Amino acid sequence: MNKYHRILSKILQKGKIQDNKKGKIKYLMNQRIDLKPIDLLELFEGHNIARKKLKDELGLFMKGERLTEKYRDIGVSWWDYCGPILINSYPTYFEQLPPLITKINKEKRTSKNYVLFLGANNTESTQQPCLSLIQFQIENDKLILSAYQRSSDANLGLPSDIYHLYLISKQINMSLKSIHLFLGNVHIYENNIDQTIKLLNGEAVKFTLNIN
Numbered sequence: 001m002n003k004y005h006r007i008l009s010k011i012l013q014k015g016k017i018q019d020n021k022k023g024k025i026k027y028l029m030n031q032r033i034d035l036k037p038i039d040l041l042e043l044f045e046g047h048n049i050a051r052k053k054l055k056d057e058l059g060l061f062m063k064g065e066r067l068t069e070k071y072r073d074i075g076v077s078w079w080d081y082c083g084p085i086l087i088n089s090y091p092t093y094f095e096q097l098p099p100l101i102t103k104i105n106k107e108k109r110t111s112k113n114y115v116l117f118l119g120a121n122n123t124e125s126t127q128q129p130c131l132s133l134i135q136f137q138i139e140n141d142k143l144i145l146s147a148y149q150r151s152s153d154a155n156l157g158l159p160s161d162i163y164h165l166y167l168i169s170k171q172i173n174m175s176l177k178s179i180h181l182f183l184g185n186v187h188i189y190e191n192n193i194d195q196t197i198k199l200l201n202g203e204a205v206k207f208t209l210n211i212n
Helices: 003-014 038-045 049-064 068-073 090-094 099-105 157-169 190-200
Strands: 015-018 022-034 115-116 131-139 143-148 175-189
Touching: 003 022, 003 038, 003 157, 003 175, 015 049, 022 190, 038 157, 038 175, 049 068, 049 090, 049 099, 049 157, 068 115, 090 115, 099 115, 099 131, 131 157, 143 157, 157 175, 175 190
Parallel strands: 143 175
Antiparallel strands: 015 022, 022 175, 115 131, 131 143
16 A cells, blocks of 8 residues: 555544535545655556646746636646636646746755745635745755645645655755655545445546535
């Protein structure tokens, strides 16, 4: 069982029940996943991830593209419920990422923690980023990438965010040592529990997107 499947299994076995505006969830608080390159390989080869869509989506984020129409053009329709414009969402913050990556590649300072913050309080928002912080650290000429996620849909959001983090790490001109995720609240929606069990049993499944 790979590390991603372990967190799914842990939620099913030990998760608590909570009602929210998107539906009932089974959740755990303050979980951590540590992923080395071999763990990422196991996840990406063993789990159905929309790689091209996620790569193109990240590209639009980094350009600061806020029009949901542009995301539909690349086959990404999961932002449609936000309306025509993504306000205070991922592109608002990811457009700061290209210059930060350039700075990291130029300096490569082991004594400096490079950080991208996502999200702001008390501002209008159509979709507050679930990923809240990405930190880049260098140790022995290798990259250690850490991220804090305030809320994580374990079925759809978590694998996608891991893949985004991996794609971001590939833009840093050094070998990746590890990716570490700190999950404030990681959950499985009630209507996806049966599908999660099937996934862990090795079956091919499709999860329901829960939005409001």
